[in-house]
Amino acid sequence: MVDKRIDPEKTALSVGDVAKRSGIKVSTVHYYDAEGLITSWRNHGNQRRFSRDVLRRVALIKIAQRVGISLEEIRQALSVLPHHRTPSKSDWQALSNQWRISLDDQIGRLMKLRNQMDECIGCGCLSLGQCPLRNPGDIQAHD
Amino acid sequence: MVDKRIDPEKTALSVGDVAKRSGIKVSTVHYYDAEGLITSWRNHGNQRRFSRDVLRRVALIKIAQRVGISLEEIRQALSVLPHHRTPSKSDWQALSNQWRISLDDQIGRLMKLRNQMDECIGCGCLSLGQCPLRNPGDIQAHD
């Protein structure tokens, strides 16, 4: 059985490489490794080594965070991706569709809040139980 | 000098009153008092007493939080309101205009992020330094 792939040790990244190229701190790399968001192996000096796909993974993490998604949710979303292979374009498309839903939801919520504020500027009641601004549900108030 | 206002002790609210009527915990009332978001005085038993305007103040706090404004910023915004007088309609209008700006900003940011994600779905580059998704500035990428 001959493994025709390039020797991983030759292309492997150290923790400092990953940090620098991803724009995050070494401690953050440690943290993401510990939380299972990225994976590494150890060389004989017990130092972490990462395959290059980790760079793409960190990129996905950072974008998801901008969407407001928690690391735990991100970890779950990334866990279905294959390891040691750079996430493909279709992987990214599937993920970004998921996260797009979250983003649409947030935008919708903020716009609804804006509408409620506009409506409530006139009366200014702000009453608990009656004012939709105080009750993020669908209660009709200001009748 | 005759104070013609209603005796504050007769209309004063206890910490439990404020908590119940505002839908927050007693500990939160303590916390807001400690942080200077609301003010109280003590009776001879060293118990806090609040004037009724505090109910309106807590309402404003809760709405601002929904807009995503930090307590420190809320404290500053509320500090210009007169004490011991329920915030008026025009007070609420001034505040909500401020917070409306913040809300508009957030909505704009999320919509921009959504656009960037839509654009990046095609290429999936996600590169630090080139992809606007990885750089929340105005760098033009994907040229």
Place this chain on the structure above:
DNA sequence: CTACGACCTCAAGTTAACTTGAGGTCAAGG
């Protein structure tokens, strides 16, 4: 008097996402 409910203070805990600091190893270069 006792029990209960409301109040008090002070300190520590929770949460998520990091970050810092202390104390150590290893490899390479001068």
Place this chain on the structure above:
DNA sequence: CCTTGACCTCAAGTTAACTTGAGGTCGTAG
């Protein structure tokens, strides 16, 4: 050999916004 830079682990710290828990006082009702 010493120095430097990169790595390691472990523990604690930071931030904001609460929340819990421990130990106490006071007033009222039975």
